Amino acid sequence: MDLGIRGRKALVCAASRGLGRACAAALAADGVEVTITGRDADSLARTADEIAAASGQPVAIVPGDIASEEGRAAALEACPDADILVTNAGGPPLARFETLQDADWHAALEANMLSPLALIRALQPGMRQRGFGRIVAITTALIKSPSELLSLSVGARAGLTGAISWLAREGVVDNVTINTLMPEMIFTDRMRTGFAAMAEHAGQDPESFVADFRNALPARRFGTPEEFGAFCAFLCSAQAGYVTNQHILVDGGHYQGLF
Numbered sequence: 360m361d362l363g364i365r366g367r368k369a370l371v372c373a374a375s376r377g378l379g380r381a382c383a384a385a386l387a388a389d390g391v392e393v394t395i396t397g398r399d400a401d402s403l404a405r406t407a408d409e410i411a412a413a414s415g416q417p418v419a420i421v422p423g424d425i426a427s428e429e430g431r432a433a434a435l436e437a438c439p440d441a442d443i444l445v446t447n448a449g450g451p452p453l454a455r456f457e458t459l460q461d462a463d464w465h466a467a468l469e470a471n472m473l474s475p476l477a478l479i480r481a482l483q484p485g486m487r488q489r490g491f492g493r494i495v496a497i498t499t500a501l502i503k504s505p506s507e508l509l510s511l512s513v514g515a516r517a518g519l520t521g522a523i524s525w526l527a528r529e530g531v532v533d534n535v536t537i538n539t540l541m542p543e544m545i546f547t548d549r550m551r552t553g554f555a556a557m558a559e560h561a562g563q564d565p566e567s568f569v570a571d572f573r574n575a576l577p578a579r580r581f582g583t584p585e586e587f588g589a590f591c592a593f594l595c596s597a598q599a600g601y602v603t604n605q606h607i608l609v610d611g612g613h614y615q616g617l618f
């Protein structure tokens with residue numbers, strides 16, 4: 360299926376690996392000129408080379424922390440007229456609510472709420488003027504099923520989801536949509552590291568720990584970053600212009616609730 364976005368420009372944040380990288384790769388495979396950001400210049404450059412080699416599309420890089428004002432300014436300078444924006448950053452640390460200090464909240468809000476909002480504020484007006492825009496914010500499935508260690512992640516991302524909701528309805532008249540993708544159980548480096556730590560904590564061999572976990576999932580497997588990236592690319596397609604203000608789980612049925 361031709362997604363109708365060949366030649367469009369995309370800014371994809373925190374994309375040297377994992378979900379951000381997969382979104383950038385899927386967009387590039389559909390002919391989008393992608394600019395990717397990430398904190399480590401070397402791994403970002405390697406990722407850009409690999410995506411460019413696979414897609415035949417030029418991939419620009421902007422090293423820097425997207426949670427910082429300087430990082431965002433550099434990203435916006437490199438891609439001031441993005442048609443597609445995928446917001447992303449590392450998730451906040453796990454911690455029980457009572458242990459959290461204001462500084463923890465400020466850091467989580469900066470990375471997972473204020474940074475995406477600032478990028479949307481900067482890019483959405485130009486998208487509306489040009490009559491095309493697709494904004495996808497990567498959040499987390501756990502907004503719908505919070506647990507004891509996730510106050511920072513759920514708080515910041517639920518705030519983001521609420522804050523963009525009116526804008527997402529307002530922009531659609533100019534063919535600019537805003538949606539969020541809520542991942543869970545997509546096997547990336549972050550999950551690999553998390554499982555290693557959990558296995559050690561449980562005193563279990565990492566491989567059998569992961570296998571037990573996987574076999575308890577509805578799909579009996581983890582999701583792949585490629586599946587996530589392809590779904591993101593569809594949300595950024597010309598055909599998805601009537602989908603806005605939606606918050607979509609990509610979790611292989613892990614969430615048990617009805618809505």
Ligand code: NAD
Binds near residue numbers: 378379499
């Ligand atoms: P990952 O650790 O595999 O990749 C994250 C990427 O973002 C890395 O390249 C990292 O260098 C980069 N990055 C992190 N913080 C950054 C920053 N401030 N500025 C620039 N680059 C930054 O993680 P992932 O699994 O791809 O997760 C991406 C996001 O999705 C995270 O916020 C995570 O909390 C969320 N998430 C993922 C899952 C999942 O199933 N993988 C589940 C729930 C939530």
